[in-house]
Structure formats: structure tokens, C-alpha cells
Amino acid sequence: MAAAIVAAAEAKGINLRHIDEDTVGVSADETTTQAIVAGVLEAFGAAAVDAAAGTDTEFALDAAVERSSGYLQHPVFNTHRSETQLLRYIRRLSDRDLALDRTMIPLGSCTMKLNATAEMEAISWPEFASIHPFAPDSQTVGWRELITDLEDQLTEITGYDQVSLQPNAGSQGELAGLLAIRGYHLSRGDDQRTVCLIPASAHGTNAASAVLAGMKVVVVATAPDGSIDHDDLNAKIEANKDVLSAIMITYPSTHGVYDADVREVCDSVHAAGGQVYVDGANLNALVGLAQPGKFGGDVSHLNLHKTFCIPHGGGGPGVGPVAAKAHLAPFMPGNAATWTEGNDVPISASRFGSAGVLPISWAYVKLMGAEGLTEATKSALLAANYVAARLNEYFPVLYTGEGGLVAHECILDLRGLTAKTGVTAEDVAKRLIDYGFHAPTLAFPVAGTLMVEPTESEDLGWPSASSTTASTPPPWRSRLRAR
Ligand SMILES: Cc1ncc(COP(=O)(O)O)c(C=O)c1O
CATH class of the missing domain: 3.40.640.10 (Type I PLP-dependent aspartate aminotransferase-like (Major domain))
Structure with a gap:
């Protein structure tokens, strides 16, 4: 019985869910038209329904379940009245975003690498x-x-x-x-x-x-x-x-x-x-x-x-x-x-x-191929070891493996600096943000430290003289300065 209804609906281009011999699931959302509802009724054996004859009131909700409280009350929902205003509002929001299109996100343990457009398309x-x-x-x-x-x-x-x-x-x-x-x-x-x-x-x-x-x-x-x-x-x-x-x-x-x-x-x-x-x-x-x-x-x-x-x-x-x-x-x-x-x-x-x-x-694996994936791993390891080697003198790298090397991330130990100066890992993380750098992972897995994972997405050329981030201070910087 259920199978026949599901098959009849599918013949009309509508998917119903076959749950068991006697049960069919029907889901609808705001894109469901009257024609679809008519098709479902017909699949259940109702006489042909004139979809065009339906009116909105036939699909009206019972008054008992209609919403009576206010909604979309925040000014953001009624402030931007033209496309220009809306566009500028969206731009303002995106300017506040500190994402990989502005700067490296060196979150150790999180592997924030590039999600390439070709892969996501x-x-x-x-x-x-x-x-x-x-x-x-x-x-x-x-x-x-x-x-x-x-x-x-x-x-x-x-x-x-x-x-x-x-x-x-x-x-x-x-x-x-x-x-x-x-x-x-x-x-x-x-x-x-x-x-x-x-x-x-x-x-x-x-x-x-x-x-x-x-x-x-x-x-x-x-x-x-x-x-x-x-x-x-x-x-x-x-x-x-x-x-x-x-x-x-x-x-x-x-x-x-x-x-x-x-x-x-x-x-x-x-x-x-x-x-x-x-x-x-x-x-x-x-x-x-x-x-x-x-x-x-x-x-x-x-x-x-x-x-x-x-x-x-x-x-x-x-x-x-x-x-x-x-x-x-x-x-x-x-x-x-x-x-x-x-x-x-x-x-x-x-x-x-x-x-x-x-x-x-799927696209990432196919585009990279076996050789490319291995190269990516090696580049990520190299980048982490480069960061570790360059910073070790100022912020000691807490743990290293054989040969004094790290894997794909390194933990910078700021506890000595804190003891000497009172400047904490949290202070450094916040100050990095002032300068347009995303803060590394703070206090995991060791309190008082920062963990940096550069991934293979970063190269040595950043930030260069030609980098817009280097030459143009991010908007939050000037705001912070103005305070
Ligand atoms: C070592 C480790 N294990 C497990 C997880 C959990 O993964 P998810 O955040 O996808 O639940 C994380 C997430 O950061 C992790 O770093």
C-alpha cells in the first residue's frame, strides 16, 4: 500500500518517504506549492485536484498555532531600506570579519587552512x-x-x-x-x-x-x-x-x-x-x-x-x-x-x-593527487618548524621531538615572559589582534602558552610590502586607537 503511494508520487516527480508497509512520510516547507500538494493528494488516490483553484485561505494555519508575538523587531530588520544601504551594511559586517582572506589563522589543533574556491564551487x-x-x-x-x-x-x-x-x-x-x-x-x-x-x-x-x-x-x-x-x-x-x-x-x-x-x-x-x-x-x-x-x-x-x-x-x-x-x-x-x-x-x-x-x-583530494597531498603535508611541517625556529629565541618552543623538530604546530611558552614582566599569553593574543593578526590557540593544551599552526596555506612572502594588510591598517585598528 505505502509502496504504491510512494511510486505514484515519484511518477509525478514528488518524493515521499517510505517508512513501512502502511506508513508514508510527507515533508513540506515554504517552497511547497499548491500543485505539489495536489500531486500528493492524487498519489493517495484523491480525485484529480485543480491546483490553480486553491486559495491561500485553504492553506491557512489554524488560528491556535498562529504567532501573536512580535518578530524581527531588531532595528537591523527595518533600517536598511535601499540596496545601497543594505550593500554598505553587509560590507561593514565583512570589514569586521577577521578571516583567511585577510590574515593567517594560526589556530593550533584546528588546522585552519585555505578552503579553495575551486573546491567549494x-x-x-x-x-x-x-x-x-x-x-x-x-x-x-x-x-x-x-x-x-x-x-x-x-x-x-x-x-x-x-x-x-x-x-x-x-x-x-x-x-x-x-x-x-x-x-x-x-x-x-x-x-x-x-x-x-x-x-x-x-x-x-x-x-x-x-x-x-x-x-x-x-x-x-x-x-x-x-x-x-x-x-x-x-x-x-x-x-x-x-x-x-x-x-x-x-x-x-x-x-x-x-x-x-x-x-x-x-x-x-x-x-x-x-x-x-x-x-x-x-x-x-x-x-x-x-x-x-x-x-x-x-x-x-x-x-x-x-x-x-x-x-x-x-x-x-x-x-x-x-x-x-x-x-x-x-x-x-x-x-x-x-x-x-x-x-x-x-x-x-x-x-x-x-x-x-x-x-x-572530494575536489581537494582529486585536485591535489597523491603527490600534491604529500607535498602539502611537507609544506605544513616546514612552515611550523620555520615559525618554531624563528620564534624560539624570544618565546621558547615548549615541546620538540627527535632532532629538536616539531610536527605541524608548535607551542610557544610565554610563562617565563609573564613571570618577568606580567605580560600574559592572553595579552599577547589580544595585541596580535590589534595588529590584524588572528590570535593563536590560547592556553591549550598548556595554560600560559600559545599554540601556532600555520598549515601549508602560508608562504614566506606574507606579510610583504605589497600586502594590503601590511600597508593598510585594518579598520578595527584605527577604531581601537581612536578610543
Ligand atoms: C585533537 C582533537 N581531537 C578531537 C577534536 C574534535 O573535533 P570536532 O571539533 O570536529 O568535534 C579536536 C577539535 O579541535 C581536536 O583538536
Whole structure:
């Protein structure tokens, strides 16, 4: 019955949602016309409806649900009365914005790299932008080809066996990955394996995700050089060996360093029956050079809104693909559209998560190619080491790895300066903004420090004499001066 109605509607160019044998979902929005409503009625078997005969009152809302309070009351909604005024208003707003079109955004741990126009162009095309997440497969062949291709590329880049693009953020990818670990242990009758080891330097989302996945967090100490404290790690593995579920490590670490002992850490956890979650937020330091799936990880999330050029845009929508080894595949996110109780759990409400932005990452990977991606990683490493080497004399670089080098970011330790002069890391961050520089990450992962990640998007030529930012003070500077 439901199938026949859905088919009749589709024949008229209208998609209804087939929920079960007797249930059909109908969604409408402000673009739904009377002709569409008439088509839906006909698909349900109503006699032909004269769409043109409909009047607005037939679609009027019940008085009980009509809004009676005021709305759009802020002056901004009634001040700009001409296109000229509106244009100037928009320009004023954009002048206040400190974005990558003005200056480097050196946010360590965030990888704010260029989202190139050529990569982003396609997402506004109706062929991509106007497809509903639950459109029938027959209408999404091209979309799914792009998605599968991107999954394949990410599988190859990470060295895992499969990727799900469903999670909408890195943190959601963490949850999906940890649920996969949990599902794996449960499938083996290891219900008691619920302890998750997390180094003290980890991003806050790691512990939050572990708790959400029903795990108990045990923190592993950091050694004075910023690496994982091995004595503490081994003691905690030993103390929890029967209940150990996983370790979550970040590689390179949030200290901006490639921990040389990463394989050793993974081996120790595996030997105790635990799984290894490698937080892939810092994949910009790995692409083309190393693969988490090959150096000991069982599962990772990536952040397409970091390494793969999707804008972070006000916290989302991002994409945090979860990538895993084959043994975790049965526990990866299931399909939200077909999920039934007791089966693999969907992690977001639609099968491909924030699919609308995937053409950006697809284009990035295709335009760069394997060689280009590796070059980008090397340039990002070089840029970070250049910044570290140039600033070290004035603001000591807190942690370095083998050979005195950092990975893709560096932590500048301002605590000595603060002790001597009272000038804090926060003061420096704010003063940088006065001069048109975006402030680096402040106080993460170490209080009193700034963390800088230049990425591969910056070259040595900036700011040059010809740079408009260098020769023309940004508007907020003069405003600040005038105060
Ligand atoms: C190391 C690390 N892990 C996880 C995350 C979480 O990713 P998201 O912000 O996409 O949820 C971040 C975000 O900055 C991070 O830096």
C-alpha cells in the first residue's frame, strides 16, 4: 500500500518517504506549492485536484498555532531600506570579519587552512545542493559515486579497511569509533572491558566521548618532555588489564610532536587486550607520510573540516569520518534510514551525515593527487618548524621531538615572559589582534602558552610590502586607537 503511494508520487516527480508497509512520510516547507500538494493528494488516490483553484485561505494555519508575538523587531530588520544601504551594511559586517582572506589563522589543533574556491564551487550547484538526504537511491547514483570514491581515497590515505562518512564532527567520529570498540568487546563476551586510557594532554572531546560511549576514563600522565609517561602507562595497563577497553592517543600529539614511541604504546595496549583509538585531528601532519591504520590504530576519526578543506564555519556542519580496521567493521555506524532496534547504531540522523559539503573534500583530494597531498603535508611541517625556529629565541618552543623538530604546530611558552614582566599569553593574543593578526590557540593544551599552526596555506612572502594588510591598517585598528 505505502509502496504504491510512494511510486505514484515519484511518477509525478514528488518524493515521499517510505517508512513501512502502511506508513508514508510527507515533508513540506515554504517552497511547497499548491500543485505539489495536489500531486500528493492524487498519489493517495484523491480525485484529480485543480491546483490553480486553491486559495491561500485553504492553506491557512489554524488560528491556535498562529504567532501573536512580535518578530524581527531588531532595528537591523527595518533600517536598511535601499540596496545601497543594505550593500554598505553587509560590507561593514565583512570589514569586521577577521578571516583567511585577510590574515593567517594560526589556530593550533584546528588546522585552519585555505578552503579553495575551486573546491567549494560545486556545493552550490542544484545537482548537489537540492538532493534530500533520504532521496531514493535511483536519484542519487552520482552522489553515491562521489561518496564511495571519497571513502575509498580516505581508506587509502589512513591505511584502514573502511570509512564511514556519517559523523557530523570529529567528536561524533570519536563516539562512533568508541561505540565500535565497545560493540567489538561485547561481541566477544568481554562486557567488563570498559576502561579507556587517555593521556593528560588529550583534547577534551576524547574524555567526553569515552564517557558517552559508557566507558570509564583513566588518565595517563605526561612525561616532562611532553610524551606519554611510560611508567604511568604501563602501571595503568597492568592495573586495568582485565577491564581495559581502549586507549585514545592523538598522533602527532596535541603537543605538536611525533611521539617516537607510538608503535610501542599501541603494542602494549594490544597485548593487554585493548583496542587503539588514534585521534586523527592532526592528520594534516600525516597525509602521504604515515598511516594510523598501519602504525597500530584500530580506529580513528578524521576531521574533513581540518585536513580536507571544509570550512569550520561557526562550529559546523563538519564531517568527522570514522575509519576502522576490518574487525571493527560490523560495529561501524549503521544506516539511519533502515536502522532497527538491536542492529548497528546510526550515529547521525542520515546515512551520509553532512553530505552537502563532501564535494569540497572530494575536489581537494582529486585536485591535489597523491603527490600534491604529500607535498602539502611537507609544506605544513616546514612552515611550523620555520615559525618554531624563528620564534624560539624570544618565546621558547615548549615541546620538540627527535632532532629538536616539531610536527605541524608548535607551542610557544610565554610563562617565563609573564613571570618577568606580567605580560600574559592572553595579552599577547589580544595585541596580535590589534595588529590584524588572528590570535593563536590560547592556553591549550598548556595554560600560559600559545599554540601556532600555520598549515601549508602560508608562504614566506606574507606579510610583504605589497600586502594590503601590511600597508593598510585594518579598520578595527584605527577604531581601537581612536578610543
Ligand atoms: C585533537 C582533537 N581531537 C578531537 C577534536 C574534535 O573535533 P570536532 O571539533 O570536529 O568535534 C579536536 C577539535 O579541535 C581536536 O583538536
